[in-house]
Amino acid sequence: xxxxxxxxxxxxxxxxxxxxxxxxxxxxxxxxxxxxxxxxxxxxxxxxxxxxxxxxxxxxxxxxxxxxxxxxxxxxxxxxxxxxxxxxxxxxxxxxxxxxxxxxxxxxxxxxxxxxxxxxxxxxxxxxxxxxxxxxxxxxxxxxxxxxxxxxxxxxxxxxxxxxxxxxxxxxxxxxxxxxxxxxxxxxxxxxxxxxxxxxxxxxxxxxxxxxxxxxxxxxxxxxxxxxxxxxxxxxxxxxxxxxxxxxxxxxxxxxxxxxxxxxxxxxxxxxxxxxxxxxxxxxxxxxxxxxxxxxxxxxxxxxxxxxxxxxxxxxxxxxxxxxxxxxxxxxxxxxxx
Numbered sequence: 410x411x412x413x414x415x416x417x418x419x420x421x422x423x424x425x426x427x428x429x430x431x432x433x434x435x436x437x438x439x440x441x442x443x444x445x446x447x448x449x450x451x452x453x454x455x456x457x458x459x460x461x462x463x464x465x466x467x468x469x470x471x472x473x474x475x476x477x478x479x480x481x482x483x484x485x486x487x488x489x490x491x492x493x494x495x496x497x498x499x500x501x502x503x504x505x506x507x508x509x510x511x512x513x514x515x516x517x518x519x520x521x522x523x524x525x526x527x528x529x530x531x532x533x534x535x536x537x538x539x540x541x542x543x544x545x546x547x548x549x550x551x552x553x554x555x556x557x558x559x560x561x562x563x564x565x566x567x568x569x570x571x572x573x574x575x576x577x578x579x580x581x582x583x584x585x586x587x588x589x590x591x592x593x594x595x596x597x598x599x600x601x602x603x604x605x606x607x608x609x610x611x612x613x614x615x616x617x618x619x620x621x622x623x624x625x626x627x628x629x630x631x632x633x634x635x636x637x638x639x640x641x642x643x644x645x646x647x648x649x650x651x652x653x654x655x656x657x658x659x660x661x662x663x664x665x666x667x668x669x670x671x672x673x674x675x676x677x678x679x680x681x682x683x684x685x686x687x688x689x690x691x692x693x694x695x696x697x698x699x700x701x702x703x704x705x706x707x708x709x710x711x712x713x714x715x716x717x718x719x720x721x722x723x724x725x726x727x728x729x730x731x732x733x734x735x736x737x738x739x740x741x742x743x744x745x746x747x
Contacts, residue, residue: 410688412616414719415706419730424552425739428565432585433741435729437717443725445732451699451744452590457598458649459697460640461591462658464580465603467571469534470541470563475507481515482544484523484577484609485630489531493523493610510540523610523627534574544577546613546738548704565739575607575630581738582655582700602640605632606657611683616706621687626708628681631661635676638665641694650746652697656712659695660684666693687711688719696747702729702736717745 431448455461471483482495498520506516513532519525543562550557559565568583570591591601610627618624641651641662653659664670664682671680685708698716703709714722725743734741 410621410711410714410719412619412621412706415616415710415714417705417723417726417730419705419736421552423730423733423736423740424548425735425737425741426549426553427559427561428584428739429735430585433734435725435734435741435743437721437725437743437745439746443728446744448585448590451742452593454744454746455594455597455599455652456649458644458647459599459652460644460649461594461599461601461652461654462637462641462662463568463570463583463591463601463603463654464606464657464661465568465570465572466576466580466605466607466657467574468543468567468576468579468608469537469574470543471537471577472542472544473509473537473540474542475509475515477507479507481507481526482577483532483537483541485607486532487525490528491518492526492528492532494526495523495610498524511536546578548737549739570603572603573605573607573632575605576609578608578613579738580606580608580655580657582742584739585699585742586654600640600644602634602637604634604637604658604661606630606661606682608657612657612660612709614708615704616708616711621685621711624685624708626683626685628683629660631664631670631678631680631682633661633665633670633678635672635678638662638678638694645694645696650697651695652699653695654699656698656700656703656709659692659698659712659716660686662694663692685711686715688715690715692716692747698745700743700745701738702726702734702740702743704737713743713745716747 484493514529607630609629611629670678
């Protein structure tokens with residue numbers, strides 16, 4: 410598959426600039442044309458004995474402005490003082506220092522993509538909460554105009570079950586669901602279990618090579634309980650459905666089955682994954698996927714195509730655009746069933 414196989418056009422007014430609830434839902438089921446259903450109808454698709462896997466990562470508002478105006482996206486802590494970041498570094502030299510609130514100094518230690526910096530003191534979550542901005546996607550910021558950041562984003566761009574601090578972007582499929590929705594599913598006999606994948610460059614960095622085989626995913630931190638894997642295997646073996654709430658959940662589960670993670674003394678799985686899923690790929694655990702509509706020529710769209718077939722996915726996207734579904738992070742929900 411080539412990057413251009415994942416290309417499509419859309420009117421910019423379909424880019425969702427804020428969430429609307431309840432979401433519109435596009436159901437894609439084998440042998441049936443794409444059809445719109447309600448969130449209530451979606452919940453009714455879950456059957457007793459099914460498993461829904463969610464990502465309980467928590468988003469850090471990790472976009473910080475220096476006192477001189479440069480905007481840094483802090484991606485991942487490598488140590489107490491070293492971070493991977495993204496900022497317009499071309500005009501700056503290695504060793505150059507930048508000032509931030511509360512006397513924090515950040516020195517550029519390595520150029521590249523991403524860059525690396527060294528901080529004068531450890532940066533805790535509270536610092537980002539106090540001084541940081543939510544790392545909204547560029548397409549939202551550019552379409553919003555002058556008022557790029559809204560106070561509501563702090564709530565909008567965080568899942569209702571966020572727990573483990575570490576993501577720079579939200580697992581956006583989860584934004585469509587409330588805790589009441591999860592309780593409704595559990596009451597009807599659906600098992601809901603969490604894992605953690607901290608969203609970083611691997612999830613949202615665009616494809617740069619025409620040949621997908623040449624694209625290198627950045628590593629992201631993952632933690633998956635052994636009991637979850639056992640439950641997923643048992644669910645599949647019993648003929649029930651393993652639903653992944655988002656592409657990050659898919660990559661975490663499939664990373665376990667691909668032996669990409671380590672096991673600790675308790676048998677739980679953890680480590681870093683750079684798993685890139687694109688056609689052809691044989692999914693070992695997941696057979697139900699709930700996810701947003703993704704950008705053209707993205708790794709996320711490649712994953713959906715691997716799950717459901719490139720031709721059928723592009724047909725569904727054409728239908729969604731024709732019917733004016735709202736696109737991307739704050740947009741509507743698509744459901745894919747094998």
